[in-house]
Amino acid sequence: MNELRENLDLSSITIGNHILIKLLGFTRYLMNSGVQVGLSQVVDFVRGVALTSLQEEDIRTVGLSTLINRKEDIDKFNAAWENYWQGEKIDQAGSSLPSQAHKSDGLLPRINNESTAVRNNLPIQPQTIDISHDTDNNNETPNNLATLYSPDEILRHKDFSKLSPDELLRARKLIQQMRLQMPLRRSRRLVPSIKGRKLDIRKSIRNQIKYRELISTSWKDRKFKPRKIVLLCDISGSMAPYASMLIHFMYTLRQDNAAIETFVFGTKLTRITKLMQSKDIDKVLKRVSEEVQDWAGGTRIGESLHTFNTRWARRMLQQGAIVIIISDGWDCGDVDLLSREMARLQRSSYRLIWLNPLLGTPGYEPLTRGIRAAMPFIDDFMSVHSLASLEHLVKLLREIPSVRSPRKQAPGLLI
Structure with missing residues (x-):
């Protein structure tokens, strides 16, 4: 139960565990009644109840104010309340809380994208936690297994390299739902x-x-x-556990925004923007792996950036594009060349972002020679190992201002 409190961010709430289970069970029952309830609403509901005297009318008022967003859902709430609690009272000790496990279907709500999983015919297999040895002041545990919240929420923070085949499929479905609001520039x-x-x-x-x-x-x-975005993704051998998911992410962004250019690189740079025009992501991945000759090979970041700077940069960066490099920084090329090309790329771009999947590993430090050579010229150094990190990137891009912030190095050509 302590783990449950931490996962739902309820560690600061002083409320009996069996009361917590029943309150969350009601929110699940309410969702089954056709009312859409989010994780933040459930947290607000439990926090609000903890501040009351646990009288039935007070809890009902807190539920109406935190769980209901639409007028038409009020009648559904009232009906769910009567059916779930069946008129039984809640005293201050919580000893007379009714047991409605058969109505709540697992007691705790699967929150955050369960309806999306159902629409996409995805399997829902929520994790469980044994609370049979966890007791409150009355030494009562109404259920030995409490279902945690949505498996999609757990999946969001899991490293791509550790996903099972079924989890990879679900993660791809969730990536397809991401939408990028393009940053703007003044013309x-x-x-x-x-x-x-x-x-x-x-x-x-x-x-x-x-x-x-x-x-x-x-x-x-x-x-x-819309400000143009240029994505350069490392597809070398060290990036193999992440490459397909990251290209899937690039594909999703490209479908909604024509102002996105996509490249991959290993020992040389390859433009794949035209390949991204297909409506089938599986065909895109197959064609990329077939046409990119250095897939899962070595890495020469400096040479690849030199190719981009001399062949593509003048056309693609002239209106202040955002450049995103996705790489773990393992480089077997010329480090001095990498440093020079990073400096040139930073001067030409509006913002230079480096995404490193290893940054999500506990204890990681950017000590490889490629990362050390690039760090002085990076505006944003972020992780890209999970769905949550991709969501964080989308949020960062959406909030980039139209006026450029000061750079680490001399800004050079201001656009």
Whole structure:
């Protein structure tokens, strides 16, 4: 039960374990009644109940205020409350809490994307924790096995290299649901704007001629456009446990945003943007593995970046693109060349992000010579070993401002 409290972020709540189980069982029963309930709502519900005197009316009020978001769900809540508790009272000690295990189907709610798993015909196999030796003040445990929350939540934090075949399939399904809101940049084009900063003289004069008096002045401002993103993914042998999932992630982003360019590299750089246009990710992975000759081979990051800087950078980075390098930093090439090309790439890009799957390993330190050569020029050094880390990257990209923050090195060409 202590592990359950930690997983649900309830460690600070002083409430009996059997009461906690019954409250979470009610939220599960409420979900089965057709009400959508999120993990944060369940946490707020339990925290709110812990602050009350455990009177039935108080708990019901807390439940309505935390678990219900829509007016049409109020009747469902009232019906679920009556059916689940069957009119039994809850005293301050919690000793008369009713037992409705047969109604709640496992007591604890499987939260966060269970409905998504059902829609996609995915297996739901929630983990369990034995609480048969865990007792509260009354030495009562209404159930020996308490079902933890959604297996998707556990999967989010699991390293890609440790996923089973079934978990890999589920992880791919979850990646397909990710959506990237592209960061924006100010273009040179001006468009009408009510709160614009530049006076639209022509439109103001036309209005004056049309209405024979100056009714109001018109303004315009610079238009916002999606900022281009360039992804360069390492597909060498050391990245083999992560390469297919990361290419799947690149494919998902590319389907919704044409302003994303994709490359892979090992001993040389290969552009795969055109391959990403297929509607079948399995065909994409097969074609990439067939056409990329250095798949699962060695790594020459410096040479690959040199190819990008001399052949592709002028065309793809001229409007301030974000460059994302995905690699563990194991490099068998020229380290001095890597350092020079990283410096050049940073000057040309709006933001330079390095994603390292090993960063999610406990105790990891960036000591390889490739990472040490690249670190002085990286704006963001992040992990990319799990679904949660990919979600964190999507959030970071969404929040990148249109005005560039100070760089680690001399910014050079400002865009």
